[in-house]
Amino acid sequence: MNTKNGISEPVDLTKVLEGYEGKWVVISEDEKSVIKSADNLEELAEYTDKGIIMLVPETDYLFIGKLL
Amino acid sequence: MIFPYSKIKTKDKNYPYSILPLINVKVSLQSKSAITRALIDSGADINLINAQFGKLLGIDYKTGPKTSLKGIVNQSIDVYMHNIDLEIPRLTTYKTTMPFGFIDSSTVGILLGQQGFFDHFKITFEKFNNSFYIEEKE
Numbered sequence: 001m002n003t004k005n006g007i008s009e010p011v012d013l014t015k016v017l018e019g020y021e022g023k024w025v026v027i028s029e030d031e032k033s034v035i036k037s038a039d040n041l042e043e044l045a046e047y048t049d050k051g052i053i054m055l056v057p058e059t060d061y062l063f064i065g066k067l068l
Numbered sequence: 069m070i071f072p073y074s075k076i077k078t079k080d081k082n083y084p085y086s087i088l089p090l091i092n093v094k095v096s097l098q099s100k101s102a103i104t105r106a107l108i109d110s111g112a113d114i115n116l117i118n119a120q121f122g123k124l125l126g127i128d129y130k131t132g133p134k135t136s137l138k139g140i141v142n143q144s145i146d147v148y149m150h151n152i153d154l155e156i157p158r159l160t161t162y163k164t165t166m167p168f169g170f171i172d173s174s175t176v177g178i179l180l181g182q183q184g185f186f187d188h189f190k191i192t193f194e195k196f197n198n199s200f201y202i203e204e205k206e
Contacts, residue, residue, distance in 0.1 A: 001072050001199065008198040010073040010087050018077065022174065024120075027105075041120035048124060052092055053104040055118060055177035057076060 022058045026051040069159045073198045074105075089193065089200050093178065094155040096163065097125040103157070104178055108191060108200070112181030113137075116147065119172040125152070129170035137169065147171045154185075159202060164188050 002009040016032060017025070025037045026047045036047040044053070074090040089108040094101055095117065102124055116137075122129035132148040139145075147169030154164050166184030180186075192201040 001070065007196075008072055010075040010198045011090075012075045014075055014077040014085065021079075041118070042123060045124070048102050051103075053102055053177075055175075057086075057175065057177075058079070 017054075017056050020056045023056050025054050025056055027054060028052075069203070070199050070201055073195070073200065087195070087198065091180075091202070092157055093180070094157060095121065095125070095168075095178070096153045096155075097127060097150075100124065100126045106178035106180050108185070109179045109181050110186065110191070110193075112179045113183055114147075114149075114181050115152075115166060115168040115184045116171050116173075116176050116179040116181065117152065117168040118177055119148075119170045121178075122170055132170065135169065137171070145171060145173070156189075156202065160204060 011031065013031065016027065016034060020034060020037050023037045023039060024041050024044055026035045026044055027033065028035055028051050031052070035051050036044055038044050041053070071089070071091055073087045076086045076088060078084055078086050090105050091108065092103055093106045094103045102121065119129050127150060129148050129150065132150040134146055134148055136144045137147055149167050149169050151165050152168045154166055166188060168184070188205055190203040190205060194200060
């Protein structure tokens with residue numbers, strides 16, 4: 001884990017995920033590139049075993065789940 | 069084991085970045101599995117998984133027991149419960165079976181909540197240090 005002034009640095013996914021907001025992506029295991037993207041997970045079926053699946057958030061909102 | 073927070077860009081000019089406790093998890097059901105990025109959400113009562121994972125894991129997710137969730141906007145949404153095996157790469161030594169609610173949503177990938185995930189793991193957040201710890205329950 002990288003540190004700066006004694007504080008851990010977060011993993012910076014901003015550049016890797018830029019332009020993929022709201023998309024499903026498969027990112028490489030080193031988390032440095034997007035292998036494939038699509039509007040739904042089914043379209044990524046051939047790639048889901050090649051990396052890490054992620055639904056890239058459109059983070060202009062916050063989500064809180066609460067069971068009734 | 070220590071994990072770093074992840075930095076995600078937002079559209080908000082006042083808060084251009086969101087720093088989130090995301091981890092890679094392996095979810096599996098019988099012989100089908102996927103490694104995916106999940107958000108640890110201590111405010112969620114249950115684990116949630118996007119309904120699109122149903123096909124990937126080989127199930128018709130709507131066959132599970134139905135329950136309803138309500139978020140901060142006070143709007144309810146149906147979810148369908150199934151038990152799924154979860155592993156955390158490089159941490160867990162065995163699969164842990166826990167309930168997940170399949171949710172048809174464009175905003176939820178996987179959320180790891182209180183019932184299931186927090187029942188099985190000790191999680192210590194150190195947001196001030198951009199890191200968090202996860203330990204298997206003794």
